[in-house]
Amino acid sequence: MSETMETTYVAHGGDWDEIVEAQRTHGDETLVINMGPQHPSTHGVLRLEVEMDGETVTSVRPGIGFLHTGIEKQMEYRTFAQGSTLVTRMDYIVPMFNEVTYCLAVEKLLGITVPERANVMRVLVMELNRMANHFVAMGTGGMELGALTMMTIGFREREMILDFFEALCGTRMNHGYVRPGGVSIDLPDNGLAQLRTVIEWMHKHVPEYAGFCNENPIFKGRMQGVATMNLSQCMALGVSGPPLRATGYPWDLRRDQPYCGYETYDFDVITWDTGDAYGRFRVRLQELWESLKIIEQCYERLEKTTGDPVMVDDPKIAWPAQLVVGPDGQGNSFAHVKHIMGESMEGLIHHFKTVTEGFRVPAGQVYQAIESPKGESGCHLVSDGGTRPYRCHFRDPGFNHLQSVPTLCEGGMLSDVVVGLASLDPVLGGVDR
């Protein structure tokens, strides 16, 4: 051992007093605490090496990679259409955004545009997913401060959205719903009615969050002036999304670099001027209303475009998307089956080739970025002219944002680390991929 003896404590639970007592004799030394990887307030498996001087954090070093699953590598061995089901598992709170990012990149490489109704469906599921994400962000963030009701009502609202997703495509998470060329299936028969129920539910319940939190002195005491980051810090650290808008800079890719027809929707870019955890909360809260505004516009457009295609009309790319649920509970297209089995040999060949082999994408590379609820979600996609991505890299906003944890937390209290981290809203599935 070196001359500076290091003491190691192993906490088994219930023995915190002993550790405090033992550390009392080393009062002049700093204490290094491993927060995570298994810690409920690290939003997954994030490890924070926190060096403490008393209650004050002197340094934080985030460690990531515990949830690295090699999705990007796996994609290189699957077709472009299968990629959608892989990217959806990256940031599992916002699967729709991963899928749209990826599909827009594939479509840019292919040089195709998707039908109008497919774009409306994409915007609809993205905005619903944005609301679900903000409910989770505010709910878990509140829970970590002891505001447990925030979590219970947050998940209650999210459940409504997940029920809608389940009715739409069969899964609550990891949908694989958005595919290159459009979306996998149109709204179910009662889809619009269910969407109306969701909208009404949200109108009724979203005001509760403001009522619970906005002027709550405990909530404000924990959030205001904590984990601050001003605009120049955000620019230096590449911060985007709500943390950037909470500094007052109205940067939103939906408005500034529109995709999926966002330029035709009426909504506001929400900003706040404090740059602290409270400001980020208020930005998210207000964005719920903006998302709801967009969803209502989607509702009108879906009503008008009933029966229009939701998949590009190209038999070399598209799988059948106008499906109905059969007696076996599986979605199927009888018209398509009749066409390929009874009418057209070429149709059968196309179907066989697109399903087994996939479609070819001309060689080249693109970078496609969209505004996910957490910030800029980007996809760098390279094709070598084959049927599989040659390289697919995801730029996850959480990955970039976690770099700013030391800036947010150093010099503050340990309890503020939890607040600062929650205000960034990272999801480790996306960070580690």
Next chain:
Amino acid sequence: MTQPPTESGVALATSPSTPQAPITVKRGMWGSGPSDVSGYNGLVTPVYAPGPAQRPYGGWFDEVADRLESLVDAITDENIVIDRDEMTVNVPREHLLEVVQQCRDDAWLRFEMCVSVSGVHYPDQAGSELHVALHLLSMTHNRRLRLEVTCPESDPHVPSVVSVYPMADWHERETWDMFGVIFDGHPHLTRILMPDDWIGHPQRKDYPLGGVPIEFKGAQVPPPDERRSY
């Protein structure tokens, strides 16, 4: 400007003016996997990345190209690729720092952010097997620019841009971790996603995916990396 491949592997007359190595060369009909009786086993198909673009590029591309060429001598029209409405500047690695410095600080360029750094491995491209793509974003002008740098596998060094773009820190660590590109001047180039003692760089093409064959009664399906690719 994609180079149309021919069955014989000979580049067509419309090839780009500068001789450009194919990014990859596909052999046979199915890429990997067992031979077949189709008669196409000898097929050699080189795949070319889009080559240098012809002026005028259109939109704001000319403006940025002119400005960059006037600021950095090493950048000429030969380095600029316009493809699918995106601009790529192929930067020689010794000039990367100069270029990013100008990209960030020059008022007419003003790319404030480097949003993403990612690598690509082209094992067939002798002498420049490893590519690093930096995606810059200008909020002032609302533009995006890609800088692409290459280095050989035998000398995988690229200058780090962290001194100019602090946010590139983790992105460069990930590229080192996944591709083994050494970013000279990075403050703390360690693995980030893989364990610290990991050997190898998983995103390289010669790094196997792993996996086992799937057993069926009377048949066996090979693991994904040994199946046919088209």
